[in-house]
Amino acid sequence: MLGPEFEKKIDAIVAKYPQPKAALLPVLWEVQKAQGHIDFASEQWVAKRLDVAPSHVHGCVTFYTMYKQKPSGTYHIQVCTTLSCMLRGSDELMKHLEAKLRIRPGQTTPDGRFSLARVECLGSCGTAPMFQLNDDFQEDLTLEKVDRLLESLP
Amino acid sequence: MERILTRNVGKEGSRTLAVYEAGGGYQALRKALSSMTPDAVTEEVKKSGLRGRGGAGFPTGLKWSFMPKEVDPKRPHYFLINADESEPGTFKDRLLMEEDPHLVLEGSLLGGYAIRASVVYIYIRGEFVRGAEILERAIAEAYAKGYAGRNILGSGWSCEVVVHRGAGAYICGEETALMSSLEGNRGYPRLKPPFPAASGVWGCPTTINNVETVANAPFILERGADWYLTVGKAPKNTGPKLYCLSGHVKRPGVYEAPMGLPLHELIYELGGGMLRDDRALKAVIPGGSSVPVLRADECEVDLDFDSLAAKGTMLGSAGLMVMDESVCMVAAMARIAHFYHHESCGQCTPCREGCGWLERVLARIEDGRGVPQDLDLLLSVSNNIIGNTICALGDAAAMPAISFVTKFRDEFQYHIDHKSCPTGTLAGRA
Ligand SMILES: Cc1cc2nc3c(=O)[nH]c(=O)nc-3n(C[C@H](O)[C@H](O)[C@H](O)COP(=O)(O)O)c2cc1C
Ligand code: SF4
């Protein structure tokens, strides 16, 4: 599906576990890294490679919130709104982002640049409010800091 | 006070093997592998009084001693490190993994040796992308130096170390759900017994410990259990502890102190006091959002397992969420209930439906649409969850709900009677 290099990577992952099925989460991560999201065809391929039912793969893709079934924006912003962040103003932060990007949580801007999500505690409560921007945490945020950050993105 | 667990935090190059070794790193592993049997390591940890830092406070040495003393080649032993850190208010394991990954590794290897493991899996929550990368680099360094892999330090013991990333699910921090997830399934908790030491991941003998728990092991082995007993409150609340302070304080963050730090000292000295001097303390959740809340007048307490239990709450994951008088307790509890409803795996009806009820009833009280029976409804739904579920997530939603409603009943009642909030806001504001 994704070429011989990819297959080799998958073989190395599978070798780390006593059963191929255990490689499911890491293999799904690799698929998502390569393609941006996990589509139906990839689910089928993974099922075959790990010798599990396609429905099992789909069940896991939907159970775990970080697997994406459709592409998200180039910049995926996940705002934590759990209690410690709420106490430090995460609701204002979310409102600010909604107004600025003109989208609601769960949506992507029409140009595909930004997507927004409301998420639960990210283990960064001491530097609240915060959000995760793609792979990185942006912490101790203020509205001004957010504006500067978004403007600085290429 | 001497910093123990966080001694390398903030040091230049703290993630590298060179800096870790320069500070005496991997000496405990050398000592254990060259001069101690696995059972002697377990005995030393037992003697130290170390209790699990993941939430339940179970004695670590005792847990290790449940593992079979012989390895059946068809059933290898596995050591799982719980780095899922998703309990709201908790952010200590991330600090250890990102700032001192070799400490986490050395502790994991010591535990692995004690329980005769052939593989250590570090299950890290999917969002900690950088933490996983940092661990991977440290593991590669450790392999290159012979601290992991085949025939470690010439001892004849071999053990692989594998980082396994989760993918977004609070429930995978629960130990049996973590095992389901590691096996490549949805993170569904399982009934105990069987306990992991008898039949854990892939049906093999398994031990699971929190990141901070194993980070204590190198110090116990290197300096001895007798030294460890002098830190904190012997015999049952020993050792150094990482406290996660968040919410309405001037200096939130992770603070290390001997187990039993007075709560007031954490808030007013280490944490610099309340965020706003004109706002008084109202409540503290002391152990992550799963434990009962303390009212300000209950906050004369030491932060250790037994002192907090005596106050009817728990040390849990030591995630302290501080709330000042501007916070609406209905809004705070509604936010907590939303979390548990979102994270319930849905296997047990009392948890799946009960968490939904809690969220909906709290939301309507907060919105000024509550009815007089709602407070008793919240209590009865909570009481019907407790003890009736496969795992403790249900209790983790119900116990805070009961504590909020009983300790702040007037405030909940006010919302119902006046269709408005006595704090004048919907939620506390910084
Ligand atoms: C719903 C739920 C979530 C949990 N999340 C975590 C977690 O994120 N990290 C953790 O170490 N323990 C967590 N635990 C506790 C684990 O089940 C287990 O007790 C712990 O990892 C054992 O390690 P310890 O003995 O070193 O504390 C959770 C428990 C429950 C019921
Ligand atoms: S108590 Fe809740 S989270 Fe735990 S197994 Fe039951 S439904 Fe799942």
Ligand code: FES
């Ligand atoms: S509550 Fe937001 S990171 Fe923990």
